[in-house]
Amino acid sequence: MQILTYNLNGIRAALKNGLIEWLSQNPADILCFQEVKATPDVVDLSGFEALGYELIGWHSAEKKGYSGVAIFSKIKPDLVSAGCSIPAYDREGRVLRADFGDVTVLNCYFPSGTSGEIRQAVKMTFLADFFIWAEELRKDRPNLIICGDYNIAHNEIDIHDPVRNKKNSGFLPEERAWMTKWFGSGYTDAFRFMNPDLRQYSWWTYRAGARGNNKGWRIDYISVSNSLRDRIIASRQFNDAVHSDHCPVWLEIR
DSSP: OEEEEEEOSSHHHHHHTTHHHHHHHSOOSEEEEEOOOSOGGGSOOHHHHHTTOEEEEEEOOSSTTSOOEEEEESSOOSEEEEOOSOHHHHTTTOEEEEEETTEEEEEEEOOOOTTOHHHHHHHHHHHHHHHHHHHHHHHHOOOEEEEEEOOOOOSGGGBSOTTTTTTSTTSOHHHHHHHHHHHTTTEEEHHHHHOTTOOOOSBOOSGGGTTTTTOOBOOEEEEEEGGGGGGEEEEEEOTTOOSSSBOOEEEEEO
16 A cells, blocks of 8 residues: 655645646555645546546635645545544544555644744644544554644754754644654654655745755654554655645555
C-alpha cells in the first residue's frame, strides 16, 4: 500500500499547476489531500478518474474557499467517515477517515495559529482533543495511519532557522511538546524513522524566495501506529513537486 499526503493549498490551483501529470509519473494507491478549498461539484475530477482513482471521501468546511480534506483511492475502502464528532472542528473540514482491511487512514488538516492568539488557542485545544479522540479510536482500530498537515515542526532538524522561530506558531515549545507526547504514545514518524538524519522540509512561505533558498519547515507528516512500524517499507518527500507551497509526503507499507 502506497499513501501520498499533500496539502494542495487549493485543489483547483494545483490541477492548473500540473498535479495530474505529476501523479501519472508518481502514482500511489491512496491520495490524502488537505486544504482543497472547494467542494467536489466545482472541481474537474476526470483526471483522477483517468488514472484509476475514485473519490471516496470529501469533507468541506462550511466557510467557502477554506480548509477541507479529500481522499482519492485505487483501493475500495470498507468504511469512510467524515469528522471527529466535535462540531467546532467538523465545521472546518479537518478530519476524514477511511478503513482498508485492518488499517485505518486518517487524513487531517490541523489548525494554524499564525493569524493570532485566538486561532493559536483553537490550535492548542484541537491538539488536546484530537489526541484523546485518536486514543479512543485506536482501542477499536489499533492500526492507524495519520496523514496530513500538522502545522508543527517537531525538532530543530525540521526547520531552517530554529533559533529565530522559537517564538513563532508552528515551532512553539508547547506545540513541539505535544508532538513529542504524540510520538511517545505509540506512534512513529514514518519519514524520520526511515530518514533519521535527512534535513528536508515540506512547506515554504511564498515570501522572499524561501523555497528557492530552501528556507522551509517540515510540518507535513505520516504517523503510523507502532503496531505498523515493522511494515514500513519506505517513506520520502517529493521536494521537486511545485503544485503548492507544500510538497507531498509518501509512505509505502506492507
